[in-house]
Amino acid sequence: MKIAVVQMHVGEDKLKNIAHAKSFIERAAAKAVDLVVLPEMFCCPYETKNFPIYAERDGGESFTQLASIAKEYAIYLVAGSMPEKDDEENVYNTSYVFNRHGENIAKHRKMHLFDIDVDGGQTFKESETLTPGNNVTVFNTEFGKIGLCICYDLRFPELARLMVDEGAEIIVVPAAFNMTTGPAHWEILFRNRALDNQVFMIGAAPARDKQASYISYGHSLVVSPWGDIVEKLDEKENLLIANLDRSLVKKVRKELPLLAHRRNDIYTISKQ
Numbered sequence: 327m328k329i330a331v332v333q334m335h336v337g338e339d340k341l342k343n344i345a346h347a348k349s350f351i352e353r354a355a356a357k358a359v360d361l362v363v364l365p366e367m368f369c370c371p372y373e374t375k376n377f378p379i380y381a382e383r384d385g386g387e388s389f390t391q392l393a394s395i396a397k398e399y400a401i402y403l404v405a406g407s408m409p410e411k412d413d414e415e416n417v418y419n420t421s422y423v424f425n426r427h428g429e430n431i432a433k434h435r436k437m438h439l440f441d442i443d444v445d446g447g448q449t450f451k452e453s454e455t456l457t458p459g460n461n462v463t464v465f466n467t468e469f470g471k472i473g474l475c476i477c478y479d480l481r482f483p484e485l486a487r488l489m490v491d492e493g494a495e496i497i498v499v500p501a502a503f504n505m506t507t508g509p510a511h512w513e514i515l516f517r518n519r520a521l522d523n524q525v526f527m528i529g530a531a532p533a534r535d536k537q538a539s540y541i542s543y544g545h546s547l548v549v550s551p552w553g554d555i556v557e558k559l560d561e562k563e564n565l566l567i568a569n570l571d572r573s574l575v576k577k578v579r580k581e582l583p584l585l586a587h588r589r590n591d592i593y594t595i596s597k598q
């Protein structure tokens with residue numbers, strides 16, 4: 327399976343952002359990739375005040391354009407995330423997935439809102455304008471099952487384990503870490519989740535923009551089920567392409583049978 331991660335700049339014009347993402351997708355498709363991943367809030371500058379302004383309902387203009395891009399290039403598209411509003415005007419940080427025919431096959435609403443306040447570092451409060459989602463998301467492809475979560479969701483090992491219990495062998499994470507937590511935790515978290523669960527982890531971040539109010543760390547990456555970094559970018563705009571040898575999941579799980587060695591008689595993780 328060949329995948330691509332788009333590490334792009336995000337500006338204020340939603341449609342220009344989508345067109346910019348499309349130009350990367352076109353490049354990826356020319357290299358015969360099967361799946362492309364965009365970053366968190368790839369079409370809306372990451373600021374809480376923007377989320378209600380940029381929010382669209384299911385099937386809105388951005389959704390429609392992304393569906394047709396997936397169809398045009400016959401790829402699976404994990405369309406980063408975008409603000410989505412429901413009929414009660416609640417706004418969510420939502421990731422849509424489209425298949426090779428442009429059909430929407432999955433939708434994840436970020437479950438853990440990013441509310442942090444690091445002394446002398448990053449402060450952010452998604453809950454000022456966002457509502458959390460409540461569903462664990464795994465979707466099916468001809469390459470097996472793929473789990474999906476958004477950025478801060480990555481920090482919660484229970485969520486990754488629930489995806490793996492539903493059969494995920496790859497976990498995709500549209501994300502946007504920052505200059506406080508990125509250097510400290512980004513790579514460690516992806517490698518941890520890969521090791522805990524013996525899965526491929528894919529992280530897609532926006533490119534770094536020093537003028538933005540929230541500065542992305544960048545460093546999009548792919549980690550193997552053994553915990554190795556398969557590919558990673560620096561902070562600049564770029565397209566990451568990687569081949570995932572899915573037989574590695576079975577190999578590592580056979581050699582180190584962590585999932586089978588769990589003491590489910592003593593402890594379990596389950597959905598409420």
Ligand SMILES: NC(=O)CCC(=O)C(=O)O
Binds near residue numbers: 508
């Ligand atoms: N957008 C986010 O959820 C950022 C998460 C983050 O930076 C972290 O440290 O966690």
